[in-house]
Amino acid sequence: xxxxxxxxxxxxxxxxxxxxxxxxxxxxxxxxxxxxxxxxxxxxxxxxxxxxxxxxxxxxxxxxxxxxxxxxxxxxxxxxxxxxxxxxxxxxxxxxxxxxxxxxxxxxxxx
Ligand code: 5GP
Ligand code: ZN
Numbered sequence: 001x002x003x004x005x006x007x008x009x010x011x012x013x014x015x016x017x018x019x020x021x022x023x024x025x026x027x028x029x030x031x032x033x034x035x036x037x038x039x040x041x042x043x044x045x046x047x048x049x050x051x052x053x054x055x056x057x058x059x060x061x062x063x064x065x066x067x068x069x070x071x072x073x074x075x076x077x078x079x080x081x082x083x084x085x086x087x088x089x090x091x092x093x094x095x096x097x098x099x100x101x102x103x104x105x106x107x108x109x110x111x
Contacts, residue, residue, distance in 0.1 A: 001045060005095035009043050019068055024061055026068050026100075035103025036072050036079070040065045047094040049085045065100045074102035082110075 007013040009025060018038065019026030029037040040061050046052050062081065069079045079102035084091040 003045055003095050005041050005093055005097065006045050009041065018071075019064060021064070023057060024064050026064065029099070033099075034101040034106075036069075036074055036101065038065075038068055038072070038100040040068070040098040040100060042096060046096045048091075049083050049096050052096060061098055065098050068100055069102060072100075072102065078102060078106070080106050 004013065008015045008027060015030075016028040017025055018028065019040075023043055025041050025043065026038050027041065029039050042052075042057060042061060044057075052058055065081050066075075069075050079100060082099040082101065083096070084099075
């Protein structure tokens, strides 16, 4: 499949992998929008968030994001999880992923 994140999962494209288990990986975003910008990516390919019926997997992705936040030292200073879905949200890679952002003050409402 011609999917950049599937290729990263399969080590066909290099990435800075900071986390891996049997279901998900965590990699540094190539174009970071904050001092800490990690992507939590399920190994299984889903294009859109609403296509995932597996609530255990969804829960695990959020749990892993919080564990990485702790490991990165931003658990108490604060962090933000973002899942962009479809055009209005600016989804640019059609393989579901959570953005973990931290290390600076975030604005609200988001842009
Ligand atoms: P989206 O726009 O779909 O919410 O997020 C896609 C994210 O993937 C962007 O933040 C972008 O910088 C990141 N990205 C795109 N291609 C690559 C890549 O090859 N490697 C890594 N590490 N990140 C990527
Ligand atoms: Zn994929």
